[in-house]
Amino acid sequence: MNYSLRVNGHAHAVDVDRDTPLLWVLRDVIDLKGTKFGCGAGLCGACTVHLDGAPVRSCVTAISDVGNAAVTTIEGIGNTPIGARVQKAWLEVDVVQCGYCQPGQIMSAVALLAQTKTPTDQDIDSAMNGNICRCATYPRIREAIKRAAKADLGPAATKKGA
Amino acid sequence: MVHRRLSSNRSTSTKAFTAGRTSRRDFLKVSAAAGGGFLLSFALPDFAAAAVAGGKTASLNAYVRIAPDNVVTIMSKNPEIGQGIKTMLPMLIAEELDVDWSQVRIEQTLADATIYGRQVAGGSMATPLEWTPMRQVGAAARQMLVAAAARRWKVAISECDTSSGEVQHKASGRTLSYGALAAAAVNLPVPNLSSVKLKDPKDYKIIGHSIPGVDSPKLVKGEPLFGIDTVVPGMLYAVFQKCPVFGGKVVEGNVDAVGKMPGVRRAFVVQGGMDLAGLMPGVAIVADSWWQAEKARQKLQVKWDEGATREQSSDGFARQAAKFSGNVPAVSLRNDGDASAVLKSAARVVEAAYHYPFIAHAALEPMNCTAHVQGVHAEIWAPTQNPEPGRQLVARTLGLDQKNITIHMTRVGGGFGRRLMNDYMVEAAWIAKTAGAPVKLLWNRADDIQHDFYRPAGWHFLKGGLDQDGRLVAWQQNFVSFGSNGAFARSANLDADTYPAGRVPNLSYGYSLIPFGIPTGPLRAPGDNALAFVFQSFIDEMAHAAGKDPLQFQIDLLGKDELLPGKGEGFNTGRARGVLQKVREVSGWGSGSLRRRTGRGVAVYYSHLGYFAEVVEAAVANDGQVKINKVWAVGDIGSQVINPTAAENMTQGAILDGFGEALNQKITIENGRVVQANFDSFAPLRLTQVPPIEVHFLRTDNSPTGLGEPPLPPAIPALCNAIFVATGKRIRTLPIDQALLKV
Numbered sequence: 001m002n003y004s005l006r007v008n009g010h011a012h013a014v015d016v017d018r019d020t021p022l023l024w025v026l027r028d029v030i031d032l033k034g035t036k037f038g039c040g041a042g043l044c045g046a047c048t049v050h051l052d053g054a055p056v057r058s059c060v061t062a063i064s065d066v067g068n069a070a071v072t073t074i075e076g077i078g079n080t081p082i083g084a085r086v087q088k089a090w091l092e093v094d095v096v097q098c099g100y101c102q103p104g105q106i107m108s109a110v111a112l113l114a115q116t117k118t119p120t121d122q123d124i125d126s127a128m129n130g131n132i133c134r135c136a137t138y139p140r141i142r143e144a145i146k147r148a149a150k151a152d153l154g155p156a157a158t159k160k161g162a
Numbered sequence: 163m164v165h166r167r168l169s170s171n172r173s174t175s176t177k178a179f180t181a182g183r184t185s186r187r188d189f190l191k192v193s194a195a196a197g198g199g200f201l202l203s204f205a206l207p208d209f210a211a212a213a214v215a216g217g218k219t220a221s222l223n224a225y226v227r228i229a230p231d232n233v234v235t236i237m238s239k240n241p242e243i244g245q246g247i248k249t250m251l252p253m254l255i256a257e258e259l260d261v262d263w264s265q266v267r268i269e270q271t272l273a274d275a276t277i278y279g280r281q282v283a284g285g286s287m288a289t290p291l292e293w294t295p296m297r298q299v300g301a302a303a304r305q306m307l308v309a310a311a312a313r314r315w316k317v318a319i320s321e322c323d324t325s326s327g328e329v330q331h332k333a334s335g336r337t338l339s340y341g342a343l344a345a346a347a348v349n350l351p352v353p354n355l356s357s358v359k360l361k362d363p364k365d366y367k368i369i370g371h372s373i374p375g376v377d378s379p380k381l382v383k384g385e386p387l388f389g390i391d392t393v394v395p396g397m398l399y400a401v402f403q404k405c406p407v408f409g410g411k412v413v414e415g416n417v418d419a420v421g422k423m424p425g426v427r428r429a430f431v432v433q434g435g436m437d438l439a440g441l442m443p444g445v446a447i448v449a450d451s452w453w454q455a456e457k458a459r460q461k462l463q464v465k466w467d468e469g470a471t472r473e474q475s476s477d478g479f480a481r482q483a484a485k486f487s488g489n490v491p492a493v494s495l496r497n498d499g500d501a502s503a504v505l506k507s508a509a510r511v512v513e514a515a516y517h518y519p520f521i522a523h524a525a526l527e528p529m530n531c532t533a534h535v536q537g538v539h540a541e542i543w544a545p546t547q548n549p550e551p552g553r554q555l556v557a558r559t560l561g562l563d564q565k566n567i568t569i570h571m572t573r574v575g576g577g578f579g580r581r582l583m584n585d586y587m588v589e590a591a592w593i594a595k596t597a598g599a600p601v602k603l604l605w606n607r608a609d610d611i612q613h614d615f616y617r618p619a620g621w622h623f624l625k626g627g628l629d630q631d632g633r634l635v636a637w638q639q640n641f642v643s644f645g646s647n648g649a650f651a652r653s654a655n656l657d658a659d660t661y662p663a664g665r666v667p668n669l670s671y672g673y674s675l676i677p678f679g680i681p682t683g684p685l686r687a688p689g690d691n692a693l694a695f696v697f698q699s700f701i702d703e704m705a706h707a708a709g710k711d712p713l714q715f716q717i718d719l720l721g722k723d724e725l726l727p728g729k730g731e732g733f734n735t736g737r738a739r740g741v742l743q744k745v746r747e748v749s750g751w752g753s754g755s756l757r758r759r760t761g762r763g764v765a766v767y768y769s770h771l772g773y774f775a776e777v778v779e780a781a782v783a784n785d786g787q788v789k790i791n792k793v794w795a796v797g798d799i800g801s802q803v804i805n806p807t808a809a810e811n812m813t814q815g816a817i818l819d820g821f822g823e824a825l826n827q828k829i830t831i832e833n834g835r836v837v838q839a840n841f842d843s844f845a846p847l848r849l850t851q852v853p854p855i856e857v858h859f860l861r862t863d864n865s866p867t868g869l870g871e872p873p874l875p876p877a878i879p880a881l882c883n884a885i886f887v888a889t890g891k892r893i894r895t896l897p898i899d900q901a902l903l904k905v
Contacts, residue, residue: 017424017453017454017457019457020451024451024452024453028399028451029451032384033388033390033391034383034384036388036390038526040607040840043840044841073384074383075383087383091374094374094378096377096378096382097245097246097375097811098243098526098573098574099375099378099381099387099573100388101526102381102382103382106382125850128849129848131849132846134526134576134578134846136814136815136818136819136822136846136852138847139852139854140814141849142852
C-alpha cells in the first residue's frame with residue numbers, strides 16, 4: 001500500500017503493508033533511527049513520537065492509522081522552541097547514561113511542557129511514567145524537565161550549545 | 163551511516179597500531195591525517211603496558227593523534243554501555259597530556275585485543291585497571307612534546323612548561339602549540355612509562371571535574387549510534403526463533419511456507435549445538451524489512467524436541483530447596499569454631515530462610531547484531547560488552563580465522579552483564595553467512611526476556627546466635643544454589659570469605675546444589691546483588707534481636723580496622739566503617755521522629771573494590787504499598803572521583819536498579835521455559851517509584867576504583883531493613899510481596 005507521510009515537515013511516499021507500525025516506517029524506510037524499539041507493545045515509551053503534537057507509541061501505531069497527521073520525531077523536535085529547550089536542559093543536567101530511551105523521554109517531556117508550562121511532580125509522574133529508563137536516570141529526567149520549564153520562553157531558545 | 167564512520171576510524175587506527183606494536187622505537191608514529199598534514203600517533207604496545215601494570219592483568223593500549231590545528235583526537239577503547247567510559251578514559255589521557263577538554267575529539271576504537279588489550283565493560287574494572295596506565299600515556303606524550311619544543315628553542319627541558327595544549331618558555335615568552343610540535347616529537351626518544359612524572363592531583367583541570375557525556379549532544383537529537391541503528395548497503399533483516407524450552411532442538415518447521423510470506427527472502431532451520439551461550443537450534447527468517455520477518459514469524463510452526471529441561475520449573479526448584487533446608491549442606495565451605503554447639507547454648511537464636519528469584523537483565527536495546535560474511539572474512543557490528551569472546555565464538559562456529567573477523571563496537575543501549583555473552587553475535591554471523599548477504603538480526607522483547615542468562619535464584623537457611631551481651635557469636639548458613647558435581651552454575655556461587663566471615667567466632671557456610679538446565683550469568687554486581695540482601699538483612703535481624711541500633715551493631719561487628727581475606731584486594735573493615743559513619747552523619751540517623759509506618763534501614767557492602775553504605779527511608783501504606791521517601795548513599799571508591807557528574811548519575815542509577823529488583827522483578831520457569839515476556843510482567847523501575855537520592859563520596863588514600871556495580875548491593879537490604887522498622891515485618895523473599903505488608 002502507498003502512504004503519504006509528513007515527517008518533521010518533509011513529505012515522504014512509502015509503500016508498506018497497512019499494518020506496518022509507524023516505528024518501522026520511520027526507522028527502516030525513511031531511515032530516521034532516533035525513534036527506538038524497546039518492547040513492541042506500547043509498554044516502554046522508547047518509540048514515542050508526536051502526531052499533530054500529541055505523544056503516541058509508534059510501535060503500536062499502524063501506518064494506516066496515521067492519516068494526515070503531521071509526524072514529529074526526535075530528529076525534528078529541536079526545531080520547536082520547547083523541543084530545543086528540553087534538549088538543552090537534558091545536556092545541561094547531563095541526564096544521559098546509555099541514552100537509548102532518551103529520545104522517547106524527550107518526546108514525552110516536550111508533549112508535557114506543551115500542555116503544562118510549569119508541571120508539578122504529579123504532572124511529571126503521570127506524563128513520564130510510561131517511559132522506562134533502564135539505567136534509571138529518572139532523578140535527572142525530573143530535574144531536566146523542571147529546568148526546561150523554568151527556562152525563558154524567549155527567542156533565545158533556538159540553538160543548543162555543546 | 164554508523165558503519166561508514168566506524169570504518170574510516172579503522173583505516174587510521176590499525177595502520178598506526180600495527181606499526182606501534184613492532185618495536186619500542188615505533189611507540190610514537192607519524193601517520194597521515196585524514197585532512198592532510200601530520201599527526202602524532204601515540205601507541206602503548208602490550209609489552210609496555212605489562213610493565214606499567216606491574217604484572218597485573220592489565221594489558222592496554224592508548225592512542226593519541228594531534229593535528230596541526232591542535233585538535234587532539236583520543237581513541238577510547240572500551241565498549242560504551244552507559245557507564246561513561248568513552249568520556250572517562252580520554253579524560254585521564256587529556257589531563258596528563260595537559261590539553262583543554264575543548265580541544266579533544268574522541269573516537270571509538272575497533273575491538274582488537276592484540277592492539278588494545280582488555281576491552282570489556284564488566285566488573286567495574288576499567289577504572290582500577292586504567293587509572294595509572296592511561297595517565298602515563300598522556301604524560302609520556304606531553305613529555306615528548308616538551309622535549310621537541312626545548313630542542314627547537316635550544317633551551318633546557320626544565321625551563322619549559324605546558325598548559326592548554328601548548329609548550330611555554332617563560333624566560334623568553336615563547337610558546338608553541340602541540341600541533342606545531344607533533345611531527346618533530348615523534349622522532350624523539352620514547353620515555354619510560356613507569357618513570358614519567360604524573361601531576362599532583364591538586365593541579366587537575368579535567369580529572370575531578372564534571373565532564374558531560376561526549377555522545378550526549380548527538381543522543382538527544384536521535385543520531386544513529388547504537389547497534390540497532392547500523393545500516394550496511396544491501397542489508398537484509400532477520401528474526402531467529404529458538405525453542406522456548408532451554409536446550410530444545412528443531413525437529414521440523416514449515417520453512418517453505420514461511421519463505422513465501424511477503425518480503426521474506428529465506429526461512430531456514432539452524433541446527434546449532436548444545437552450548438546455551440553459543441549458537442542454539444532455531445529457525446531464521448530473513449526478509450527485506452524487520453517487520454516483514456517478524457510478521458512471518460507469526461505463521462511459523464515448529465515441532466520442537468524440548469528435551470529434559472521441560473520437566474523443570476521454579477516451583478520444582480523451590481520444593482527441592484525446601485528438602486535441603488533441614489539437612490547438613492552437601493558441601494562445606496567454611497567452618498570456624500563450632501557454630502552448632504554455640505547455637506545450642508546461645509542466649510538468643512534467630513532462624514530464617516531467605517529466597518530470591520531468577521531475574522533477567524532486560525536492557526532496553528533488544529539484542530541485535532549486524533554481520534556480513536564474505537568467504538573467509540566476517541565484518542560484525544555489535545553492541546557487546548565483551549567483543550573478544552564473541553570473536554572466538556564466531557570463529558569457532560563458522561570455521562573462520564579470528565584475525566579475519568572485524569568487530570565494530572557500537573554504542574550499547576544497556577548492558578547490565580547481559581552483553582558479556584555473545585550468543586546474538588554468533589546467530590547474526592551464522593544467518594548472514596547462510597543468507598549470503600549482510601544481515602541485521604534483531605530480537606523482539608520476548609526473545610530477550612525468554613532467552614537471557616538469568617541471575618540465578620537462591621535459597622539460604624540461616625541460624626544466628628547472640629551471647630548474653632547481644633554479640634553475634636554464631637552463624638550457620640546452608641546455601642541452596644544451582645550447579646552439579648559440587649561446582650556452582652555461573653554467578654550462582656558463594657565465597658568462603660564472604661563477610662561476616664572472620665568476624666563471627668563460630669561460623670559455618672555450606673552449600674547444596676540443584677542440577678538444572680537454565681542458562682545463568684552475571685547481572686550487575688553478580689553474586690552481590692543477591693547475597694547483600696541475605697547477609698545484610700540477617701545481620702539487621704540479629705541487631706534487632708539484640709535490641710541494638712542496627713547501624714552501631716554493624717560498626718561493632720566490623721571491629722578493628724584491618725584487611726580481611728576477600729574478593730579483589732580483600733575486605734577492608736576500616737573502609738566499611740568509614741562509609742557507615744559518614745552515612746550516619748549525612749542521613750541524620752537516629753535523630754528526629756518518623757511518621758507512622760515509616761522506617762529507616764541501613765546496609766553496607768563491599769563489591770567490585772568499592773564500599774557503599776546506604777540509608778533508606780520507606781513508608782508503608784495500610785494497603786501495603788511501599789513508598790521510598792529518601793536515600794542517602796556514601797561511597798568510598800578511593801582517592802579520586804574521576805568524573806563527578808557521571809559518578810552521581812551512575813550511583814543513583816545503580817541504587818534504583820536495586821530497588822527495581824527488590825520491588826518488581828521475578829522470572830518464573832514453568833515447563834522449562836520463561837513465563838514472562840514483556841515489561842508488563844517483568845517490570846523495570848518506573849519514575850513514580852523513584853525517591854530523591856543523596857550521594858556522597860568519602861575520599862580515602864586508596865587507588866580509584868569503579869562504580870558500575872558497588873552502589874547496587876546495599877540498596878536492597880537497606881530498603882528491606884527500613885520496611886521492617888516501618889511494619890515489624892521482615893522481608894525474606896524477593897521481590898517484596900507488598901500484599902503481606904497490609905494491615
